[in-house]
Amino acid sequence: MDAGGGDRLALAVVAQHRMATTEQMHLMIAPGARVEQTRRRLAKLRDEGLIDRVTLPQAGRTRAWFVTQYGAEVAGGFAELRDWRPSRLATDRTAARLRAGHVLTVTQTALAFVQDARRRGDMCQPLDWIPEVYHPLGGGEAVIPDALLYYRRTGDSEHDWSMLRAFVEIDRATMGPERLAAKIGAYERLYRYVPVPVGRPRGGTVQEAQEEWRRRYPLFPRLLFVLDGTGSAGVENRLSALRAAARLAGADYIRQVPILAAPLADLLRDGPSAPVWRPATATEQSVSWVAPSAG
Incomplete structure (x- = not known):
């Protein structure tokens, strides 16, 4: 592996995104080059035992790439893979094949944000999309979004910018609308969760307890639901369920x-920054999700 060049980036992107097709990888890491260059790079990493692939017959024999256990060990040492946790896909080809539909949809959504940022002059690199970040709720429970998104929005001048963060949930209509909407309540639990201090503080100073999420984020991330696998009627059913769940949430949570x-x-079709988002x-x-008053 060429640690100082594109090989490292390719391995990091495959590892962090769990799985990606050849086309998705090409558009993520080398959109200005010929696709043959990306194919050769992926083949080289496979020859070195760092990544592997499954072929998806139902998708025109599309090749989907994922890291091997060895590749996960190597990528685990990369400083740029913050909050990264290895996936079961690295050791289980069957799991990779069975989860391919959902994971590749998550990657396609990530690619939409990356490409949109490039067009707008904003900053959203492939590694700014972090799948499955663990957020504890206490008692062994946790909220694990499909992805955590970091997005730097550029303003009118060089020094005018803002950092946006979002929890992203991808719904492929594999669960009922009510189960999807229940995630609003799960994120409200995360919004309010304050861990119980363990042991006595040093020096006898008692620190004021605060919500766990404040250890990571200056503001609680936005919550984005991306709906797929259903027609317009199914979308409306899901929006109705989300609206009902939002009505049951605390006013401060909904306001913030x-x-x-x-x-x-x-x-x-239009790009994630377009006004295609419906507030719950x-x-x-x-x-637009990037609008200051969105929601």
């Missing part, structure tokens, strides 16, 4: 945390 939903098809509190509206 934008909760938005959009069909994946709209994101791919006002599903008749359409807004």
